[in-house]
Amino acid sequence: MATFRHICDSVAVITLSNPPVNALSSALIQALQKALGEAIRDSAVEAIVICGDKGKFCAGADIREFNKPSQKRGPHLLLLTDLIESNKKPVVAAIEGVALGGGLELALGCHYRVAHVQARVGLPEVLLGILPAASGTQRLPRLIGIAAALTLITTGKYVPAREALKLGIVDKVVGENTVDEAIRLAKKVIGQPLGSRQLSTLPVQCPPNVEALLAEAMVKVKKQFRGAQSPQACIEAVRAAVHLPYTEGIKKEQELYQFLNATHEPRAQQYAFFAEREVAKWTLPSGASWKTVSPQPIHTAAVIGLGTMGSGIVISLAKAQIPVIALEKDKKQLNIGSKAVISLLDRETLKMKQLGHTEATNSLGPVRFTLDYGELRDVDIVIEAVFENMILKKEIFRHLSGICKPEAFLCTNTSGLDIDEIASVTDRPQMIVGTHFYAPAHIMKLLEVVHGRYTSSISISTAMQLAKNLGKIGVLVGNCPLFVGNRLMVLYLQQAIFLVEEGNKLEEIDQTLENFGLAMGPFQMMDLAGLDTLWGCHVEHGLARPEQSSGISTHHHSSKRYSQLLGILCEKSRFGQKSGQGWYKYEKPGGRKAMSDPWLHNFLSEYHGVNNFKTQKITQEKIIEWCLYVIINEGFKVLEDGMASGPEDIDVIYNSGYGWPKHTGGPMYYASLVGLPVVLTKLEKYYEANPDIPGLKPSSLLKNLAALGNPPLKEWRALLGSWSSKL
Numbered sequence: 001m002a003t004f005r006h007i008c009d010s011v012a013v014i015t016l017s018n019p020p021v022n023a024l025s026s027a028l029i030q031a032l033q034k035a036l037g038e039a040i041r042d043s044a045v046e047a048i049v050i051c052g053d054k055g056k057f058c059a060g061a062d063i064r065e066f067n068k069p070s071q072k073r074g075p076h077l078l079l080l081t082d083l084i085e086s087n088k089k090p091v092v093a094a095i096e097g098v099a100l101g102g103g104l105e106l107a108l109g110c111h112y113r114v115a116h117v118q119a120r121v122g123l124p125e126v127l128l129g130i131l132p133a134a135s136g137t138q139r140l141p142r143l144i145g146i147a148a149a150l151t152l153i154t155t156g157k158y159v160p161a162r163e164a165l166k167l168g169i170v171d172k173v174v175g176e177n178t179v180d181e182a183i184r185l186a187k188k189v190i191g192q193p194l195g196s197r198q199l200s201t202l203p204v205q206c207p208p209n210v211e212a213l214l215a216e217a218m219v220k221v222k223k224q225f226r227g228a229q230s231p232q233a234c235i236e237a238v239r240a241a242v243h244l245p246y247t248e249g250i251k252k253e254q255e256l257y258q259f260l261n262a263t264h265e266p267r268a269q270q271y272a273f274f275a276e277r278e279v280a281k282w283t284l285p286s287g288a289s290w291k292t293v294s295p296q297p298i299h300t301a302a303v304i305g306l307g308t309m310g311s312g313i314v315i316s317l318a319k320a321q322i323p324v325i326a327l328e329k330d331k332k333q334l335n336i337g338s339k340a341v342i343s344l345l346d347r348e349t350l351k352m353k354q355l356g357h358t359e360a361t362n363s364l365g366p367v368r369f370t371l372d373y374g375e376l377r378d379v380d381i382v383i384e385a386v387f388e389n390m391i392l393k394k395e396i397f398r399h400l401s402g403i404c405k406p407e408a409f410l411c412t413n414t415s416g417l418d419i420d421e422i423a424s425v426t427d428r429p430q431m432i433v434g435t436h437f438y439a440p441a442h443i444m445k446l447l448e449v450v451h452g453r454y455t456s457s458i459s460i461s462t463a464m465q466l467a468k469n470l471g472k473i474g475v476l477v478g479n480c481p482l483f484v485g486n487r488l489m490v491l492y493l494q495q496a497i498f499l500v501e502e503g504n505k506l507e508e509i510d511q512t513l514e515n516f517g518l519a520m521g522p523f524q525m526m527d528l529a530g531l532d533t534l535w536g537c538h539v540e541h542g543l544a545r546p547e548q549s550s551g552i553s554t555h556h557h558s559s560k561r562y563s564q565l566l567g568i569l570c571e572k573s574r575f576g577q578k579s580g581q582g583w584y585k586y587e588k589p590g591g592r593k594a595m596s597d598p599w600l601h602n603f604l605s606e607y608h609g610v611n612n613f614k615t616q617k618i619t620q621e622k623i624i625e626w627c628l629y630v631i632i633n634e635g636f637k638v639l640e641d642g643m644a645s646g647p648e649d650i651d652v653i654y655n656s657g658y659g660w661p662k663h664t665g666g667p668m669y670y671a672s673l674v675g676l677p678v679v680l681t682k683l684e685k686y687y688e689a690n691p692d693i694p695g696l697k698p699s700s701l702l703k704n705l706a707a708l709g710n711p712p713l714k715e716w717r718a719l720l721g722s723w724s725s726k727l
C-alpha cells in the first residue's frame, strides 16, 4: 500500500501503491501515515521522498469510499498533510502521471515538488460536487496567489507540468528519472531551514482588489455552473484563506465540505464520474465486449464533406495525430472547407502552444485536401459528413464500397438516419458504423457510436477506441430513428415550442431552463443548431410535413400534435445565429449575443390569434416538468426498446452532449432524485390533458419501476430483468 525503503542511508522513499491510480483509500492513508511515522522516527533518515507506483503519483481521494460512514474512514488526509509539513525532515513529492485532488493536497503538504514533464496536476473536486477538503483551498492560494488558485479550484482544470512550473506549483520539471531527481533534491536540502517551504505558515499574497476578484469569480461560476453549489463553496473557502489565519481557514473549509456533502450534488456528480467510465465497458447481446474484442488500428482516415461537422471531425483526427484526407464535392466547396479547416487548425495550434506545448506545430497530424475519391483507396477509416439526405448518403457509400480497401471501416455522421439502409448498398455491411459527433466536433466530448443490425463487434470496438483516441466519450447506442440523444431532444424542443404556441414567452422558457442548469435554453439551442437544419431533420424523419409550413395549419400530423413554427420561420429566412435572426435576433449573421426580437413577438401574437391556440401561461416549475419529463420518459422508452444498455448511457449522452447540469447526474439520475412516482404522476396528468402528444404517454418501464417505489438507479436493471439491450 505505502512501502518505505532507505536509499543511500539518508533518504527514505515512500511509494504509494493502490492500482490503478493510487487513489487515497482509507487503507492507503493509514499505510502512508505508518510509513511516514517510521521515516520520521528513524534517526538514519534525514529526508523523505514520496512517489507513486507505476508512474502515477496519486489521483486523489478514493471516490468509491465517499459514501462510507465517517467512523469507518481512516485517518484524515488533512492531518497527514500537516504531519508532513511540520516534521523537521525535508519531504519532496516526486510527481509522475497525475497529482489530482487529495494527491495534489498531499504534494502541497510536502516541502518541495518535482514533476515529470508529462505529469498533470489539479484540484478537480469541484467537478465531483465538493471542494478540496484536505487543505487545498488554504495552501494553494498561499503558494500561487489568489487569482491563479481561484481559477484552478473553481474550474477543476488539469495543469500540465510546464504550466505548473510557471505558476509555481512545482519547483522543477524533469524529462526522466523523476524519483532520482527528487532524491537528489532531498539530499541537497538536508539541514536547510524549512520555514519558507511550509505553505500553511505563509501569508496569502493579496492584490488590493481582492474582493472584486472574488466577486468576479462568483459571477463567472454562477453563469458557468448554473444551479451548482460547489463552485460557490470553493470561492467561499478561498475567501477564508484571504481573511483568516490558516487554522481558521481550515475550519471554514471543513464546514463548507460538510455543507456540500449534505446536498445531493456530490452523489450526483460522483455517479456521473463513474457513469462516464462505465459506458466504455460495452457488451453486445452476442456476448462480445470491450474485454474480448480488440480494435483495429487506425493509421489514416478520410472525411467526406467539410461543412460544419466535417471540418470539426478533421480537426479532431489531426489533434489525435491521425493523418486525414479531407474531400469535398466541388472546387468551390473545397476552397471554403479547406479555409475553415486551416483556420481551426491554426487556432488549435495556438491553444496548444499557450498550454506550453512548444512542439505544437508538429503535434497535429497532416491534413490533405482533395476532390478525388480515388485518394481514399488506402485509408483505414472513412467518416462521411455530407447533407442529411438518405439518397445522397447511399450514393456516397455505394461509391466508397468500390474504392476503399476491403478492411476499411465506413462510418456515417448522420444525425439519425437508418444505418442499416446505408449499409445495405455497400459490399461490407458489417463494417458500417454510425459515428455521431456533436457540434463543434473538435470540442464536444460526446461520440454516439451506432450499432446497426450488421455491424460487427470489431467495427464497434474500433469506433469506441477511436472515440478514446480522439479524447471523446464513446457511447454505444442502437439504430433507432435519431438514435438516442436526438430522439429525446426533438421531443423536448417540441414541448418548448408548444408552450410558445400557447402564449408563453420564449425568453422566460429559456431563462427557466437555464436557471435549472442547462447550458442554454431550448430556443437559444435551436438558433445555434440552425432552424433550417432542425426543420430539415423533422421533415427527413417524418415528424413534419413540409408542404404545410405556411398559412393556417392543422397542427397535427398522423394525429399527433406538431408545430409548424420552425418551417414558417425558415420560410422567412430566419435560420438562427447563422442568418442573424431566428427565435432571437443577433447583431449580425453569425452573431452570438441573443436579443429579444419585437418582430417575432408581434408575429407570434398574430399567429396565436389566427390559429386559435388556447392560452395556457404556466409557472416555472411546470415549464421544467413539461419540458424535461419528456426527456426522462423517452429515456425509459429507449431502455425498453433496448437502444441503450443502461440509464448511465443516457445520462452520459446528456451530460456530455447536451449541456445537462452534471450536478443533477443526468436526466435519468435526476428522475430518481425527483422520485419516479412523482415523475409518473405528473406525466399521467399532462398526458390526460394532451392525448395528442405521445411523448407524454408514460413508458411502461417507468410505470413498473414507480410501482416499486423509488428504487435507486443502480438497482433498476436487477429489479426489471425483462429489460434487455438490443445493441
Ligand SMILES: CC(C)(COP(=O)(O)OP(=O)(O)OC[C@H]1O[C@@H](n2cnc3c(N)ncnc32)[C@H](O)[C@@H]1OP(=O)(O)O)[C@@H](O)C(=O)NCCC(=O)NCCSC(=O)C[C@@H](O)CCCCCCCCCCCCC(=O)O
Binding pocket: 020, 021, 023, 059, 060, 061, 062, 063, 064, 070, 071, 073, 076, 077, 098, 100, 101, 102, 103, 105, 124, 125, 128, 131, 132, 133, 134, 136, 254, 257, 274, 277, 278
Ligand atoms: C486519474 C485519471 C486522470 C486517469 O484517467 P485515465 O483515462 O487514465 O483512466 P480512467 O479515468 O478510466 O480511470 C482508471 C480507473 O481508475 C478509477 N479512478 C480514477 N480516479 C479515481 C479516484 N480518485 N478514486 C477512485 N477511483 C478512481 C476510475 O474509476 C477507473 O476505474 P474503473 O473501474 O471505473 O474503470 C482520471 O481517472 C481522473 O481524472 N480521476 C479523477 C481524479 C479526481 O477527481 N480526483 C479528486 C478526488 S476527490 C479528492 O481528492 C478529495 C480531496 O480533497 C480530499 C478530501 C478529503 C475529504 C475527506 C472527508 C473530510 C471530512 C471532514 C470531516 C471529518 C469528520 C468526518 O469524517 O466526518
Ligand SMILES: NC(=O)c1ccc[n+]([C@@H]2O[C@H](COP(=O)([O-])OP(=O)(O)OC[C@H]3O[C@@H](n4cnc5c(N)ncnc54)[C@H](O)[C@@H]3O)[C@@H](O)[C@H]2O)c1
Binding pocket: 304, 305, 306, 307, 308, 309, 310, 327, 328, 329, 333, 337, 385, 386, 387, 388, 389, 392, 396, 413, 414, 415, 416, 436, 437, 438, 439, 529, 533
Ligand atoms: N450540424 C450539426 O449540428 C450536426 C450535428 C451532428 C450531426 N450532423 C450531421 O452531420 C452531417 C453533416 O452536417 P453539417 O451540419 O456539417 O452539414 P453542412 O451543410 O454544414 O456540410 C455538408 C458538407 O457536405 C458537402 N457535400 C455534399 N455532398 C457532397 C458529396 N457528394 N461529396 C463530398 N462532399 C459533399 C457539402 O459541400 C458541405 O460542405 C449531416 O448528416 C448532419 O445531419 C450535423
